[in-house]
Amino acid sequence: MxxxxxxxxxxxxxxxxxxxxxxxxxxxxxxxxxxxxxxxRENTALGAHRQLLCLCIERPELSSSTLMLKHLMRSDFQDILNDLNDESERALWFASFVLNTVEQILESNPRDEFWKATMAAQIDYHRELLDEVWPEWREHYGPGMQTFVDHELGLPPPN
Known part of the structure; x- marks a missing residue:
């Protein structure tokens, strides 16, 4: 060679x-x-969830629909969007924070079943309030969030 x-x-x-x-x-x-x-994505979800948990610890009276009703001295949430005072407004902002956290976590981890289950539990904790306010607030959230909350609340798909 x-x-x-x-x-x-x-x-x-x-x-x-x-x-x-x-x-x-x-x-x-x-x-x-x-x-x-x-x-x-996981760090985003953990950080958002940690923030929500801290807020629940700081304001336990707002951490579920049951405790909100007791705190607001109401028997239900009917007409809460029109019957506002400082505390009911604070409760509504708390619920908005919960929904924002749920959306942030679901968008950052759309296929993670653990996070879906954890966020479904958050929706369930606030179910009574969300049954009342979600129809009014629904359009302020993205399509994926709308579908998720509709499903968790047992609502039929929109036409």
């Missing part, structure tokens, strides 16, 4: 090895980016 042939073989082998290393590096980079994106 001539030295030129050996050089060509070595050169071709080096090109193949370089290409293989580049492919492995690209695959590793892709997996790293994907992993970082998943971690960022």
């Amino acid at each position: 001539a030295p030129a042939d050996s050089a060509q073989i070595v050169s071709a082998a080096a090109a193949v090895v370089t290409s293989a290393v580049a492919i492995v590096a690209a695959k590793f980079a892709y997996l790293q980016i994907r992993s970082n994106a998943e971690l960022a």
Whole structure:
């Protein structure tokens, strides 16, 4: 074998090895980016949920519909959107915060069954209030959130 042939073989082998290393590096980079994106989504959800839990600890009287009714000295939430005072307004803002948190978590983790179940529980804690206010507030949220809350409240799909 001539030295030129050996050089060509070595050169071709080096090109193949370089290409293989580049492919492995690209695959590793892709997996790293994907992993970082998943971690960022999970951190977003954990942070939002932690904030909600802290607010529930700070204001336990607003952390569920049952406790809200007792705190507001009401037997139900009928007409709460029109019968406003400082405390009922605070309760409505609390519910809005809950809905915003649920939407943020579901949008950042749309296929995560753990987060879906956890957020369904949040909707259930506030079911009595949401039964009253959701029809009025529904259009302020994205389609995915609308579908989620409608389902959790047992509402039929809109026409």
